[in-house]
Amino acid sequence: MKELSFEIKKTLPNGLGRAGVIHTPHGDIKTPAFMVVGTMGYVKNLSNDDMQDIKAQAMLSNGYHLRGKSAEIAKVGGLAKYSGWNGPTLTDSGGFQVMSLGSGLGKVVSMEREDKVINTAHKDRLAKVSDKGVDFTDPFTGEPDFIGPEESMRIQCEIGADIHMAFDELTSLADTYEYNKKALVRTEKWAERSLNEHMKLRDRLGYRQALYGVLQGGRWEDLRRSTAKKLGEMPFDGYGLGGAFLKEDLGDILRWCNEELPANKPKHLLGLSHPDDIFVGTEMGADTFDCVAPTREARHGKLYSKSGEYNLRKFHDSPLPLDDGCDCPTCKAGYTRGDLRALWKSGDAEKKKEFYRLASVHNVRFIIRLTENIRESIMSGRFDEYRKEFLKNYYG
RNA sequence: GCUGGAGUCGUCUAGUGGCUAUGACAGCAGACUGUAAAUCUGCCGGGGUUCCCCCAUCGUUGGUUCGAGUCCAACCUCCAGCA
Numbered sequence: 354m355k356e357l358s359f360e361i362k363k364t365l366p367n368g369l370g371r372a373g374v375i376h377t378p379h380g381d382i383k384t385p386a387f388m389v390v391g392t393m394g395y396v397k398n399l400s401n402d403d404m405q406d407i408k409a410q411a412m413l414s415n416g417y418h419l420r421g422k423s424a425e426i427a428k429v430g431g432l433a434k435y436s437g438w439n440g441p442t443l444t445d446s447g448g449f450q451v452m453s454l455g456s457g458l459g460k461v462v463s464m465e466r467e468d469k470v471i472n473t474a475h476k477d478r479l480a481k482v483s484d485k486g487v488d489f490t491d492p493f494t495g496e497p498d499f500i501g502p503e504e505s506m507r508i509q510c511e512i513g514a515d516i517h518m519a520f521d522e523l524t525s526l527a528d529t530y531e532y533n534k535k536a537l538v539r540t541e542k543w544a545e546r547s548l549n550e551h552m553k554l555r556d557r558l559g560y561r562q563a564l565y566g567v568l569q570g571g572r573w574e575d576l577r578r579s580t581a582k583k584l585g586e587m588p589f590d591g592y593g594l595g596g597a598f599l600k601e602d603l604g605d606i607l608r609w610c611n612e613e614l615p616a617n618k619p620k621h622l623l624g625l626s627h628p629d630d631i632f633v634g635t636e637m638g639a640d641t642f643d644c645v646a647p648t649r650e651a652r653h654g655k656l657y658s659k660s661g662e663y664n665l666r667k668f669h670d671s672p673l674p675l676d677d678g679c680d681c682p683t684c685k686a687g688y689t690r691g692d693l694r695a696l697w698k699s700g701d702a703e704k705k706k707e708f709y710r711l712a713s714v715h716n717v718r719f720i721i722r723l724t725e726n727i728r729e730s731i732m733s734g735r736f737d738e739y740r741k742e743f744l745k746n747y748y749g
Numbered sequence: 750g751c752u753g754g755a756g757u758c759g760u761c762u763a764g765u766g767g768c769u770a771u772g773a774c775a776g777c778a779g780a781c782u783g784u785a786a787a788u789c790u791g792c793c794g795g796g797g798u799u800c801c802c803c804c805a806u807c808g809u810u811g812g813u814u815c816g817a818g819u820c821c822a823a824c825c826u827c828c829a830g831c832a
Contacts, residue, residue, distance in 0.1 A: 644782050
């Protein structure tokens with residue numbers, strides 16, 4: 354039976370960062386790699402042809418959002434077939450929604466300290482946590498849904514992505530050490546329950562689905578190291594590196610985790626994709642990444658270029674390319690900043706939709722190309738030089 | 750020319766005697782990291798010492814009134830109908 358395996362091709366001098374290949378039942382992922390977020394089973398505004406054209410290697414969908422469709426997806430043979438993407442896939446457990454519909458409801462997730470994060474009052478939350486699991490309230494319909502580790506595993510095994518995430522509780526930057534400690538004990542118990550349930554269901558679609566354990570623990574070294582040690586001894590196929598991070602803490606936190614985790618298992622850094630984060634993540638041992646930023650920011654008019662991000666609003670009638678020398682389909686087709694701005698602001702729904710597609714294609718390809726270049730720099734022993742050069746151009 | 754209707758911020762628009770003139774769009778600035786996000790926040794007449802203050806302002810000019818975008822008159826412009 355086809356199953357996941359991981360091959361390390363080259364390791365950085367620090368012993369943590371590496372380039373490798375994840376073999377999955379639906380194909381290989383050369384790492385480091387960016388997995389494109391398609392929460393509902395498709396990437397917003399992108400076709401499967403677009404995904405090919407930007408050299409996407411994998412798609413990440415969400416068990417919580419697909420919970421009502423999992424049986425239907427199982428019926429057609431799993432997410433790869435259902436979506437038509439037919440490549441490697443990963444599903445999140447719904448753990449992010451524990452925070453985004455719970456303590457972080459209505460707030461913007463940020464890595465900046467000055468945001469003075471305050472948790473949403475418990476009574477107002479659409480996700481309420483107990484040791485048993487999480488009581489969700491559907492944001493649109495108001496329907497209640499209980500999801501614990503067993504339910505998340507059942508949903509994910511029906512969806513049938515190549516890689517699943519253990520059900521975890523993501524805490525917010527506002528949570529205290531005491532709360533994080535308590536939540537971590539819960540997440541560790543959930544990891545065990547996830548693993549037990551997953552084992553029973555993982556072969557049902559004719560290929561072996563993999564399960565990653567997810568590490569939490571906030572910004573505290575003792576919590577991070579102890580959970581990494583604990584989950585590292587369990588038979589997970591890989592690990593998800595989770596949490597709400599301050600930028601300045603990211604490198605340390607990942608290092609603590611990966612110094613304890615088994616080196617030969619793949620690691621996925623959950624939810625980050627800005628270039629500086631990808632460099633830090635790769636340096637500290639993350640193999641794959643996912644993030645909504647490239648697609649969301651594209652829709653909001655923020656585009657990526659070698660010399661940094663910019664707001665398209667400022668480029669009325671501009672003949673400048675989106676990013677000089679970019680190999681994405683949008684740039685290769687000759688679209689200028691002015692062209693895209695005109696589509697965006699045209700007031701025509703079809704044109705606007707085309708803008709979303711063209712901009713998303715550009716941003717996602719930009720991040721994918723970054724991971725390709727990072728991989729090459731690791732293989733050729735030039736990681737530090739490449740990082741320095743890229744970040745200098747990008748952030749100035 | 751006559752009769753009727755209408756003129757409010759770049760545009761559209763609310764407002765028919767009362768305190769700070771609505772709201773939307775456009776524009777400008779910012780945010781966004783395992784998607785409640787095709788979203789959100791701020792600015793959007795001028796000036797300043799800019800979490801506050803001053804001045805201006807509803808086509809124009811006068812008038813009524815304690816008080817006028819609102820009522821009255823004349824004029825200007827636009828629209829419709831009739832000549």
